Amino acid sequence: MSKIAVTMTVNGRQVERLVEPRLLLVHFLREELGLTGTHIGCETSHCGACTVDLDGVSVKSCTVLAVQAQGKEVRTIEGMAAPDGTLHVLQEMFREHHGLQCGWCTPGMILRAWRLLQENPDPSEEEVRFGIAGNLCRCTGYQKIVEAILAAAAKLRAARTVEAAA
């Protein structure tokens, strides 16, 4: 199969590769770029384990072709911590509130929560549950994930208030 050049920005870094047009974004990230934090749980866009952020929207990268990300900005779990290694509040709160067990759904959950909190910085519990309904977890029973996201939302709001006041 002939290959096409694709260029995109992944976690702030520009990457360029020659790929088959049928290559899925998730395989591009995992196998071409070695970003194995994005997981695969179904390949049919049901489980959300492969969730990444594509130009400001949560997408299931198992259902996006790498070539569809041409010229776009992608963020994966590897791009969540600060360059100096400081964890993102969401990452910290997931740990603090035991929002993960096996860790398979976690990268997708965190990426989804990150976008959700930008769409709605002060969500209710119901809104969080609805907002992550595209991401399945088999281990946690969701409750502690929801707690982690609500706690992160509160922290992010508090930080913003401090910033605004300064």
Place this chain on the structure above:
Amino acid sequence: MSETTELTREARAARLEGLGCRRKRVEDIRFVQGKGQYVDDVKLPGMLFGDFVRSPYGHARIKKIDTSRAKAMPGVVAVLTAEDLKPLDLAWIPTLAGDVQMVLADGKVLYQNQEVAFVVAEDRYLAADAVEAVEVEYEALPVLVDPFKAMTDEAPVLREDIADKKEGAHGPRKHPNHIFTWEIGDAAATREALARSEVVVEELITYPRVHPCPLETCGCVASFDKVKGELTLWGTFQAPHVIRTVASILSKLPEHKIRVIAPDIGGGFGNKVGAYPGYICAVVASIVTGRPVKWIEDRIENLSTTAFARDYHMKARIGATREGKITALQVEVIADHGAFDACADPSKWPAGFFNIVTGSYDIPTAHVTVDGVYTNKAPGGVAYRCSFRVTEAAYCIERIVDILAREVGMDPADLRLANFIRKEQFPYRSALGWEYDSGDYHTAMHKALEAVNYRALREEQKKRQEAFRRGETRTLMGIGVASFTEIVGAGPSRNCDILGIAMFDSCEIRVHPTGAAIARMGTKSQGQGHETTYAQIIASEIGIPADMITVEEGDTSTAPYGLGTYGSRSTPVAGAAIATAARKIRAKAQMIAAHLLEVHEDDLEWDVDGFRVKGAPDRFKSMKEIAWVAYHAPPKGLEPGLEAVSYYDPPNMTYPFGTYVCVLDIDVDTGVYTVRRFFAVDDCGTRINPMIIEGQIHGGLAEAFGIAMGQEIRYDEIGNVHNASFMDYFLPTAVETPRWETDFTVTPSPHHPIGAKGVGESPNVGGVPAFSNAVNDAFAFLGARHIPMPHDHARIWLAAEKLGLHG
């Protein structure tokens, strides 16, 4: 004075983050950054990908397999069929249950999606292309899906390979499709007791076929080094050492030439215990091609081929006095094992520990028979978040007890309270042979009932029922109570083994000169947080802060032999091995401390993180100081170093228990339900990390919710599997999943070194009957006796329809 003695005792203990601490998980630091190392993350130079050609038929003869077109495709390196495996003696392999199973279809296929050929190519896309190019000619055969028809005269013979075998691994076979009969208890006494009982109720209780369905599917990478003659096998293995032994037996490679590595695992729940055709084919392909070969299941393959669970059809008959005192229990089970008996039970237990079916009740006499049969369905029958058929048993007894309560006109909670084994009866020998180590069922139940204000709920329900009868509401209220008793921690070597290997578990601890330590284990976490909790046990035992202890699992070349993680056995068995290994270290440390403090060992007492001279509080040596001396200047006559190994053979199982209450409202016109409350009181003995326990309970309850309210792997009459994708198989999202409320009691196990019992499976065992009882309870006053699972909206609506509620 050392720093240690300046801090208060409490501060020193807190610093250890030992038993009882809500310690944050060590694993999370890598997982929240996407830095876990799972099997699909393994990437080796020259690695190939394997993919299966699978049968579209449920039962068919294979007339011809033509691989020539596939083999000619660019990037395709090999295509294996049963013919290629035969010279290696690998077309069939023994199962853990004493049966044999095909690796690749040999002459016929016995279930849909069965493995027919294995394609090996340069990448996964090319492998998938080549799968399409393999041409297989089938001749369809009559299909058997109904387990009740398996032993009839008209039933097609599925297993031609053993059609004439009159004797199976577990005794005589009555029919070519029969696998075993397992019988326990006193048949005559039970029959007699039932005949004498004032009340007898009988019901067929079916626990449908479901699937553990971890979010990560199964997979492996096999890498055979021709020069060294060594095989390295990475994989999603809940029991890596068992896989190594099996790999050695099958491949005939000596066991020391095989290294099995289970990296991080994305959930297991029993799915990842067995040895699957994918593993065998990847190993063979690596040996044949001389290159590493990766095989990763997709979701459809996972749901339709590796490891289903349950599929138990239980006819229960329970006798009682008119006052509701249980007199006898009899259960006859038809167990659908699919095409091969590939259950992963301890060898002597073809129906697992199903004889825990007398549950939490003092039942004087009981009798059980289980008949395993073959059908044209995927093999498995694994212990899905379950200790070998205890989930089936708990569902059976908890449903039949509810039905009995209705029959004698008692409240289901009261009937339970009247029949519970009483606290003072422990250790209690059940009619079916188990010795329950400890329990306090009444306290757990009272706690749960009070928490939800049970009596008031019943009042409210009564009013609702009256209003319903008057036509003022269309919403019914259901209250489900379940009081389960688990049996976990397999198990004592006198009755538990896998492939002849006793079901002990192991731990090796090495304390380093600076007072840090590493512990290596025979178990394997799949999300349970062993790296965190195991370190807590060691911290409390030998006074080294948990943060200074690395816990390592999963690499057979470094870890001591262990039987792995399933059946909630990690804490009961490996947890005990940790404590005993740690105590050996402490005993040696005591000798060193005595030498340093120039006293007799008996004059020392353990104090949080070191030894103190009795009556002389300032004469103290911390573990850290002792560790240094162990390597620097050990006392004369004592070997240097500070390490210990323990292989722990548990004297008994442990018996966690609890009471769950579920309250839900059902709209009879739509079948839509809302879970109002779910309250769980668990007793898992000593609590190692309450945060992790809560997580385990929440997760298990969510899985129970999925099972009770919507899951079923369903086959149609021609053997098509209907729910093998996330489109069709119900996995609850955060929206449907109820909020969980939890509480606990603590009844330590008397025979476990730290009194712990294991917890991961309790919520699945107790959760399913609590939900199912709630749905049944809602309709019971209208005459419904037993509404079978799963209780999805459509089926609840149908139940209402059957009761004539839709006018």
